[in-house]
Amino acid sequence: xxxxxxxxxxxxxxxxxxxxxxxxxxxxxxxxxxxxxxxxxxxxxxxxxxxxxxxxxxxxxxxxxxxxxxxxxxxxxxxxxxxxxxxxxxxxxxxxxxxxxxxxxxxxxxxxxxxxxxxxxxxxxxxxxxxxxxxxxxxxxxxxxxxxxxxxxxxxxxxxxxxxxxxxxxxxxxxxxxxxxxxxxxxxxxxxxxxxxxxxxxxxxxxxxxxxxxxxxxxxxxxxxxxxxxxxxxxxxxxxxxxxxxxxxxxxxxxxxxxxxxxxxxxxxxxxxxxxxxxxxxxxxxxxxxxxxxxxxxxxxxxxxxxxxxxxxxxxxxxxxxx
Numbered sequence: 584x585x586x587x588x589x590x591x592x593x594x595x596x597x598x599x600x601x602x603x604x605x606x607x608x609x610x611x612x613x614x615x616x617x618x619x620x621x622x623x624x625x626x627x628x629x630x631x632x633x634x635x636x637x638x639x640x641x642x643x644x645x646x647x648x649x650x651x652x653x654x655x656x657x658x659x660x661x662x663x664x665x666x667x668x669x670x671x672x673x674x675x676x677x678x679x680x681x682x683x684x685x686x687x688x689x690x691x692x693x694x695x696x697x698x699x700x701x702x703x704x705x706x707x708x709x710x711x712x713x714x715x716x717x718x719x720x721x722x723x724x725x726x727x728x729x730x731x732x733x734x735x736x737x738x739x740x741x742x743x744x745x746x747x748x749x750x751x752x753x754x755x756x757x758x759x760x761x762x763x764x765x766x767x768x769x770x771x772x773x774x775x776x777x778x779x780x781x782x783x784x785x786x787x788x789x790x791x792x793x794x795x796x797x798x799x800x801x802x803x804x805x806x807x808x809x810x811x812x813x814x815x816x817x818x819x820x821x822x823x824x825x826x827x828x829x830x831x832x833x834x835x836x837x838x839x840x841x842x843x844x845x846x847x848x849x850x851x852x853x854x855x856x857x858x859x860x861x862x863x864x865x866x867x868x869x870x871x872x873x874x875x876x877x878x879x880x881x882x883x884x885x886x887x888x889x890x891x892x893x894x895x896x897x898x899x900x901x902x903x904x905x906x
Contacts, residue, residue, distance in 0.1 A: 585723040588632050590661060590670045593731030595639050596811035602635070606725055606808045607853050613813070616888045622816050636680070644668040645683035653750045655695035656688050657720040658737040659702050661727060663688070665734045666709040696755035699738055703763045710734045713771050715763075715799065717790065719779035722805060725849075726775065729810035736763065740777065740785040740793075753785065757793065769798030772877065772905065776805040776847075800905025802877045803847035806854075810881060818883040821890055823899050826869075845873030846902035852885050866894030873902035 588604070595602045603626075605611055617623040629635060636643065647669050649660035660671035669685045677684065692698040716730050716737040730737050738760055746753040777790025785793070791801050804810070831837070842859070844850045851857075851874070859865065878886050889899070 584633065584676065586657070586661070586727060587670045587672050587676060588635070589723060589725070589727040590664055590731045591635060591639065591643070592728040592809075593665070593733075593811050594642055594668060594670070595635075596728065596815070597732055600812040600815040603809050603812050604632075604725075604728070609853050609857050610808050612857065613809075613852065613882075613884055613888070617816075617884050620884065620887065622884065636682075642668065643670060643682065645685040646670055646672045646677050646680065647685050648672055648674055648677045648687045648689060650689040650691065652689075653692060653695065653698065654720040654741070654745065654748065655698035655739065655750065656692070658718065658739060659698045660686075660688055661731055662702055662706050662710065662734070662737060665731045666706060692750075694750045694752055694755065695739070695741065696752055696759050699756060699759045699763070702736065702738075703759065707736065707766075710736045712768060714774060715767060715771065716774040717777045717794075717801075718775040718805065719784060722779065724806045725808035726804055726806070726810065728808075729814065730774070732811040735774070736767075737775075738763070740790070742784045742786060743782040744780075745783050757785065760793070761797070764794065764797035764799060767797075767799070770905065771799055772802045773799050774802050774804045776801070776803050779805075802875065802881070802904075804849065804881070806849040807852050807882070813882045813884055814880065816883055818879045819887050821879060821886060821899075823890065823893070824895070826898055839871060840868065841871045841873065841900070843873055843902070845878075846875045846904060848875060848878060848882060851875070851878055851889075852882055856889075860889070860892065866896050869896045869898065871898045871900045874899050875902045876904050 592602045644667055647660045647664040649671055650656035663686050664671045667685050711733045714735050716735045718737050720739055740756045741751045741753045745751055773794050778784045778787045794801055
């Protein structure tokens, strides 16, 4: 249900940002800030999200049913749905909803690699060629609204554990993705993350290395919510105060306190940074906070909030990135 609703969010928000999901308590925080800034004028709360299917029925062309027995089928269903203005659904949910079936992917492929290859060959002409995504098929914690909205090729390369499940073959999947990464333009981002737990997925090191070999850079973004709304606003001009260089003495040890992991969008928007900024001790000593350069484009309201609430001891530095 959550995956289906995230697809609906991406579909609805193609016209204008109007559907926002509260998946984490910080989602409420950012919505309130966008209202403070005047970017959101009003809101209406929906306690039964599935009723939105009726509200936006005129936009929904139908359902794309994925194969629960093959992991890659879920990402494939989302991609098919994104180019057909449909919604990805499980077989049981499809029976419950009774909407027209645009495509049924059950039994279409025997392996994940076959599904990846099919999507690269059949869907590529209708997909976005300026961004890719690496997302665990079982993940429906966020991000999918943006992937659907912009018709982004979404893949997953299994690791030792999930690669042992039916249809898994990490080597074959990596070979397919080498071809996809090679034909995609250079210097474009890969959203998501290639790790979903110990030995689940190709892993951060191997994944980043593979992407970089083909001129792509990773933007950690698993779990970040409502990008189809956040990225719809123009980025404000972010200008931080300048800090004077201290007079360096040979008999003195100098320390720089740096908060890392700001390259990961969920760290900025959900976990870690929001909690640290709530600490009453923040601002008592100088601290450098790393920010993803992509964050200013993807979640400008979040970055804007940090700049607006920075103390004289809070500085921002660029996090690791493709740049």
